[in-house]
Amino acid sequence: MIPHESAVGRAFKRDPEQAPTEDVRERVLELEAQGEWIVHRVPDDVVLLDTKYGRKKKIPLRHTWHHKSCGQCGHIPGYSTSIFWLHRKLGLDYDDPRDQTSCTAWNYYASATSNSAAQAAVAVRNFAAAYQTGYYPIIHCGTSYGHYKEVREELLRHPELRKEVREIMAKLGKPLVMPEEIVHYSEWVYAIRNELAVRKVLDLSTITVTVHPACHYYKLVQEDAIYDPDIYGGQRTAVVTGVATALGAKVADYSTWFDCCGFGFRHILVQRDFSRSFAVQRKINVMREEANPDVTLTHDTGCVTTLDKSQFAAKAHEQFAGKPDVPVMSEAQFAALALGAHPYRVAQLHWHAADYRPLLEKMGIDWQARWAEFEADLERLRRGEVQYLTWDEVDAGPGPAPVLKPFETARGVAVVVAEEGRKA
């Protein structure tokens, strides 16, 4: 258990019956019964996790449709690649679709050049696309995840919005579909954390981690986020912290954990003086002074971007000059590295701005040798010997022997992910 001052003296009893909010998933099913829409059921193999008020949430393990993130794929490509690599490492099948748009919420929160109907239509178009493949949607971006939950609430509350969106879908030749659960990838990583732990090939016991919980993951429609009484006394979301500790790293606390990263949506693109100032003064510097981390982990697109990219310009300020960078990455990248993923072919750390090399050295990764390998890849690409780096060249197989401990599942199915990994 990770103690925290906020947990001391409080008896936080999670009781679904006493939850201050309704369980909207029940209303989703009611509307299906009334013929309003189709509910895309979570596949059979799931892990049950507790949400903030103790309700159970089904997290699908396999057969997932990956709703990619524009910021991750565009600017932090090792983030998405690591999520896929972990699936391949564990032998869990997935779909990486082309029939997917961004949720467009980054633009909406930045500029408001959209509206409820358009945002809902974009969301359910993607949901319908997933439904038509048979794969279940799992969402990479925290903002997409939070926004889609907002959209779900708006559609539930406002019949006229459902009608408008249903008519748009009809014009597109698509059904109106709502997933049974809206799932973030970090919930999936958390669900498989013990499977990751048995496959790790690096000793992370000397690595100190700080965690930045992503605002749009746990502040927007907060009752859907994953909590665990053994992590921060159930006072904060468990997802990233639970993964870091399962992998054997030490998680250190800092006082401004609740603060956002400074992304700002509009600000990160056209008013970055705010983003930089906030990220460095309220997050990075506080972490450095209070926790001295080797790395900070987070689970959303904007957070990795802002915390990572904001550190360079701050070096010009006398307050921060000469202070070491704090490397920033997603817990998916960190987990992939721990399981032996290549830091450049998979984690794609050359796209990151803060100096990650001291971290790799401390983790026992020879970054110079790995970079030489990657440069050799680039040379083959330059010469036209290969068109692309392929999965065949970076997949590492299922890893060490499986742990024969079944997951708790929603339908009583004993799923042993490790065995699936061995089949891969």
Place this chain on the structure above:
Amino acid sequence: MATTVEALAPYAAVPLEEKERLLAQVQADPRYTDYLFGCYECGICVAACPSARFYDFSPRVIAQALAREDVELAYKQMNEDVWECSQCFSCLRCPRGNNPGGLILIMREVAVNNGLRSAREALEGYSRIIYKIMSTGTQVSPDMIRPDAFPDWGPTAAATADNLTLWRRAMPPETMHTTTASWEVAESTLEELYVIWHLTGVLDMIKAIDQGLHMILVDVMEETLEERGYSL
């Protein structure tokens, strides 16, 4: 910090009817009653707010102005304050259940729909982002990382720009070898997105704040939409 009288002075010449018209549009949004339940004036939202630390901005004052139907102050906020919000939704800590960030989103929408000068100014330099998301279906693309656009991101921005095509080929996911979009979006998917923008009036919103951008987007989408029977 300006007094309220000083803060409202720039808008004194705007007719009261115009201010009331815009506030009525905010109040008419179906989400409005989901987002506002009064205000205890406790300031928890301000304590949690990142923008309040760096700007003359307060989510509490936003909620109060709307709860009191303060036409003058709400008009000033729609013209200034709303663009400072970070949209992180830390203000959802409100013990009253208010959603100041959500209210601000509604106020921004009204500002855009009515082509307020403040909206046009706030979104200056942002047009390329709107163009990217509306035309490609992805908000940001790898080729947007250029050292002149992101000098504060350090040498990584230059290295990324210099090696962009090669680095994009050096990643295993088959959908991510793109440079002008974050991933490869199917043509049929883009067509469906264009239909959504058209049917929901988003193209009209763009016209209200940036006619040049609207013309470019129409140019991109016109053929696709006409093939589907929609006239722009």
